[in-house]
Amino acid sequence: MATNHPYKFCFGPWNISEGADPYGPTTRPPQTFDWKLEQLKKLGFDAMMFHDDDAVPDIDTKSAVQIRKEAKELKKKLDDAGLVAEMVAPRLWFSPMTIDGAYTSNDPKCRRYAIDRSRRSIDIAKILGTDILVLWLAREGTYLREAKKGRRSIVLMVEAFDQMLAHDKKIRLAIEPKPNEPMDHAYLPTIGHALAVAQLTRDPKRVGALIETAHCILAGLDPADEIAFAMSFGKLWSLHLNDQNGLKYDQDKPFGSTNLRGAFDQVRVLEQNKYGSRGEYVCFDVHPFRTTKPEHTLAHLDNSRRTFLRLVEKARSFDETAAKKLIAARDYQALDQMVIEHLLGK
Numbered sequence: 001m002a003t004n005h006p007y008k009f010c011f012g013p014w015n016i017s018e019g020a021d022p023y024g025p026t027t028r029p030p031q032t033f034d035w036k037l038e039q040l041k042k043l044g045f046d047a048m049m050f051h052d053d054d055a056v057p058d059i060d061t062k063s064a065v066q067i068r069k070e071a072k073e074l075k076k077k078l079d080d081a082g083l084v085a086e087m088v089a090p091r092l093w094f095s096p097m098t099i100d101g102a103y104t105s106n107d108p109k110c111r112r113y114a115i116d117r118s119r120r121s122i123d124i125a126k127i128l129g130t131d132i133l134v135l136w137l138a139r140e141g142t143y144l145r146e147a148k149k150g151r152r153s154i155v156l157m158v159e160a161f162d163q164m165l166a167h168d169k170k171i172r173l174a175i176e177p178k179p180n181e182p183m184d185h186a187y188l189p190t191i192g193h194a195l196a197v198a199q200l201t202r203d204p205k206r207v208g209a210l211i212e213t214a215h216c217i218l219a220g221l222d223p224a225d226e227i228a229f230a231m232s233f234g235k236l237w238s239l240h241l242n243d244q245n246g247l248k249y250d251q252d253k254p255f256g257s258t259n260l261r262g263a264f265d266q267v268r269v270l271e272q273n274k275y276g277s278r279g280e281y282v283c284f285d286v287h288p289f290r291t292t293k294p295e296h297t298l299a300h301l302d303n304s305r306r307t308f309l310r311l312v313e314k315a316r317s318f319d320e321t322a323a324k325k326l327i328a329a330r331d332y333q334a335l336d337q338m339v340i341e342h343l344l345g346k
């Protein structure tokens with residue numbers, strides 16, 4: 001496996017999940033946060049991702065002072081374990097205040113709640129030592145087109161982002177687009193939408209993106225091209241690698257599980273554009289299959305990292321000179337077979 005690689009890896013506590021789905025209960029017992037942190041370290045990962053309430057549980061019931069105190073305790077725990085926080089993300093989809101959306105709710109009280117909670121998340125991020133606030137805009141969209149005005153929703157989101165940018169001079173917002181689920185249609189479904197909306201904010205330089213493989217596939221787009229697009233703007237600040245079998249519910253399969261060639265193409269574009277050279281992490285937003293037994297509850301994370309590193313080797317050993325010749329001769333048929341045989345190995 002590629003040992004001389006520049007990559008740093010992370011996952012979030014939610015990636016060690018218990019197997020519940022909308023049709024059935026959990027299939028594995030829950031694990032404590034401390035256990036998850038210990039496993040992260042043992043698996044050779046470098047950082048953890050945090051929702052605001054992964055960092056400070058029951059955040060809505062706590063005072064600002066209490067939140068700061070608990071965030072500082074967590075920071076110490078991470079320091080002691082030699083780990084860091086990659087990002088913090090406000091979880092704006094669980095509370096009764098976010099039923100009709102967060103920043104784009106039709107109720108001004110709910111919009112206020114979403115902005116206040118985002119500000120608290122920024123405070124937590126600062127204490128944990130990360131300048132990245134991830135915004136997966138789960139409920140910013142509609143089930144019903146007539147329920148909201150699309151243009152007004154964009155204005156509301158930009159106003160919310162501006163307030164976050166004003167709250168802290170250093171914070172960077174990494175928008176994680178996803179076209180659907182839980183909404184029928186999301187307002188920021190692709191990287192192009194995320195980067196376009198960045199331009200409307202008070203500080204476009206501090207608004208970038210996070211790409212997730214499955215979300216690109218759900219939008220009918222090629223994840224490798226989406227990565228290349230964001231990197232062309234210097235705006236790929238984080239990455240959720242996983243896999244997805246076509247247009248259905250969000251699957252969060254292990255990286256490479258469905259489309260190995262697509263995974264190779266993602267790794268190749270990351271290598272070509274030196275992802276990670278500005279401190280960016282490779283995160284695996286993957287879940288165990290529901291059928292996974294408790295004793296194998298970490299396999300999907302370890303496997304995703306192994307596959308990634310194997311594909312780094314494959315990207316580096318790909319015969320670029322031979323590929324160039326085939327491209328010059330417009331012999332894409334031979335190029336296609338060359339890629340297949342390279343991936344199949346000897």
Ligand code: GLO
Binds near residue numbers: 089136176212
């Ligand atoms: C869901 C998203 C979700 C986010 C996470 C961080 O589809 O991928 O897992 O990445 O909540 O904001």
Ligand code: MG
Binds near residue numbers: 176212240285
């Ligand atoms: Mg994700």
